[in-house]
Amino acid sequence: MKIAVMGGDGFIGWPTSLHLSDAGHDVHILDNLSRRWIDTELGVQSLTPMDSIQERTRIWHAETGRRIHFNLIDLAKDYELLKNWLSEHRPDAIIHFAEQRAAPYSMKSDRHKNYTVNNNVSATHNLLNALTELSLDAHLIHLGTMGVYGYSTVGAAIPEGYLAVGIETAGGETVSQEILYPSNPGSIYHMTKCLDQLLFQFYAKNDGLRITDLHQGIVWGTHTEQTRRHAQLINRFDYDGDYGTVLNRFLIQAAIGYPLTVHGTGGQTRAFIHIQDSVRCIELALKNPPARGARVEIFNQMTETHRVRDLAEMIARISGATIAWLPNPRKEAAENELIVRNEKFRNLGLEPITLEAGLLGEIVDVAKKFAYRVDRARVPAVSAWTRDIAATINHDPEGKRLKSVS
Numbered sequence: 482m483k484i485a486v487m488g489g490d491g492f493i494g495w496p497t498s499l500h501l502s503d504a505g506h507d508v509h510i511l512d513n514l515s516r517r518w519i520d521t522e523l524g525v526q527s528l529t530p531m532d533s534i535q536e537r538t539r540i541w542h543a544e545t546g547r548r549i550h551f552n553l554i555d556l557a558k559d560y561e562l563l564k565n566w567l568s569e570h571r572p573d574a575i576i577h578f579a580e581q582r583a584a585p586y587s588m589k590s591d592r593h594k595n596y597t598v599n600n601n602v603s604a605t606h607n608l609l610n611a612l613t614e615l616s617l618d619a620h621l622i623h624l625g626t627m628g629v630y631g632y633s634t635v636g637a638a639i640p641e642g643y644l645a646v647g648i649e650t651a652g653g654e655t656v657s658q659e660i661l662y663p664s665n666p667g668s669i670y671h672m673t674k675c676l677d678q679l680l681f682q683f684y685a686k687n688d689g690l691r692i693t694d695l696h697q698g699i700v701w702g703t704h705t706e707q708t709r710r711h712a713q714l715i716n717r718f719d720y721d722g723d724y725g726t727v728l729n730r731f732l733i734q735a736a737i738g739y740p741l742t743v744h745g746t747g748g749q750t751r752a753f754i755h756i757q758d759s760v761r762c763i764e765l766a767l768k769n770p771p772a773r774g775a776r777v778e779i780f781n782q783m784t785e786t787h788r789v790r791d792l793a794e795m796i797a798r799i800s801g802a803t804i805a806w807l808p809n810p811r812k813e814a815a816e817n818e819l820i821v822r823n824e825k826f827r828n829l830g831l832e833p834i835t836l837e838a839g840l841l842g843e844i845v846d847v848a849k850k851f852a853y854r855v856d857r858a859r860v861p862a863v864s865a866w867t868r869d870i871a872a873t874i875n876h877d878p879e880g881k882r883l884k885s886v887s
């Protein structure tokens with residue numbers, strides 16, 4: 482297949498591009514390199530040393546003889562360029578990662594809120610609009626998030642996108658219907674993914690676009706089979722307070738002897754998936770497109786759930802790290818249950834890498850190897866969800882104002 486990977490220079494976009502190229506597909510990356518600019522804005526860098534996209538694709542060609550093409554296009558701003566590219570290349574499938582993906586970054590300031598909404602919603606809409614205008618029947622796969630469901634304290638299992646409800650008619654009869662699961666975003670970033678969902682519903686219904694939305698959990702790990710093939714194919718690894726996700730942050734914190742930064746009681750339960758499984762799921766979704774005219778296909782792309790404090794305690798046990806119990810910079814439920822249905826990928830043959838099995842290798846491999854590149858001052862999460870919270874959180878790099886350390 483000819484596949485366009487929008488956002489193919491990012492944390493999941495890059496290993497996905499390699500995985501699909503390795504599987505024999507003709508891969509074209511479209512990316513505005515915004516993630517690299519944001520690193521510059523924040524004054525941080527990936528834990529792993531990362532080459533330019535042109536250099537990465539050159540190495541991939543030298544290693545495998547396969548070409549990955551790179552196009553510098555901003556989906557949100559360059560509508561005509563995007564449309565012309567799609568019109569010329571007419572890909573069979575499009576994988577859409579081209580959005581600002583960090584919740585803390587989206588909550589940093591009014592400017593960051595505007596940027597995240599404008600970028601994410603425009604990128605998605607421009608893509609849908611162009612596909613319709615060009616009558617291009619490409620299968621669109623979008624990287625969504627488990628965060629669209631929110632974290633209720635009820636503890637009922639979250640279905641894959643649609644919820645069966647009974648509605649009472651005027652005649653007093655109860656009819657059953659499947660509705661899109663009610664959105665309950667916890668950040669501006671998560672809210673943009675909820676808005677994306679509505680755009681998908683409309684374009685599938687009105688124009689018959691074939692769309693798959695992957696509601697992904699928190700990704701951990703950094704290597705995939707293909708990124709291991711050469712030092713310069715390595716994936717990025719974020720550990721900073723804005724882009725670092727919780728488990729990867731704990732791993733690097735353990736490696737550099739920094740107290741594990743648990744927000745609040747650590748009672749937040751979240752869904753997780755290893756990066757290798759993430760790219761496998763994308764390939765499975767690619768092989769199983771919805772029919773034209775069908776409703777948006779939704780998968781829950783996660784393999785296990787964990788409570789944040791349990792992860793911290795597990796890593797502390799393995800590594801001897803201490804745990805810092807910090808005031809939470811986010812507005813979120815202090816404690817929640819999370820039960821997630823994920824049979825669809827399991828039925829398509831996904832055999833998950835479990836945290837227990839994969840964890841130690843990751844610590845040794847990546848976190849310790851590149852620990853010398855860490856700027857400790859970039860570890861704390863300082864982006865607060867509200868002004869009131871901002872007044873109370875800890876900004877001190879080595880945690881002198883922590884609630885407690887155990």
Ligand SMILES: O=c1ccn([C@@H]2O[C@H](COP(=O)(O)OP(=O)(O)O[C@H]3O[C@H](CS(=O)(=O)O)[C@@H](O)[C@H](O)[C@H]3O)[C@@H](O)[C@H]2O)c(=O)[nH]1
Binds near residue numbers: 727
């Ligand atoms: O040092 C830290 C960092 C985070 N947390 C807590 O860990 C949980 C998860 O935070 P996260 O930064 O790992 O994940 P999140 O902000 O939800 O976002 C990440 O995970 C999402 C999937 S999900 O969480 O919505 O399932 C993706 O959509 C996003 O792109 C990705 O950045 C939160 O309760 C947070 O308060 C800590 O206790 N300590």
